[in-house]
Amino acid sequence: MFDSAAESFEIALHYQDGCGERARAQALHNALAAAGPGIAAAALLRVADDPALGLAADQWEHLHLIAAELDLRVVEDLGGANGDGTTDPTRPRPA
DSSP states (O other): OHHHHHHHHHHHHHHTTTOTHHHHHHHHHHHHHHHHHHHHHHHHHHHHTOGGGOOOHHHHHHHHHHHHHHOHHHHHHHHOTTSOSOSSTTSOOOO
16 A cells, blocks of 8 residues: 555656645645555454454455455455455454
């Protein structure tokens, strides 16, 4: 997530050379827009794996699907592309 945000920031600054504060604001906006979906996906995965919520299997899966739609790379990084789909390794996947 950080890499895509930093890259977006640098690209925007490069193409808006000499525009000052407005260019920096636009560059920051682009960086946050690039990082936002990944941050939201990570947050959804953490919520889904919170045992205090007692989510049913379909609710757990639904949150994971939404997270994957937002940023598949984050889901794969946190859960393992070839894993069992559980982002928390201490919690068994719901049946």
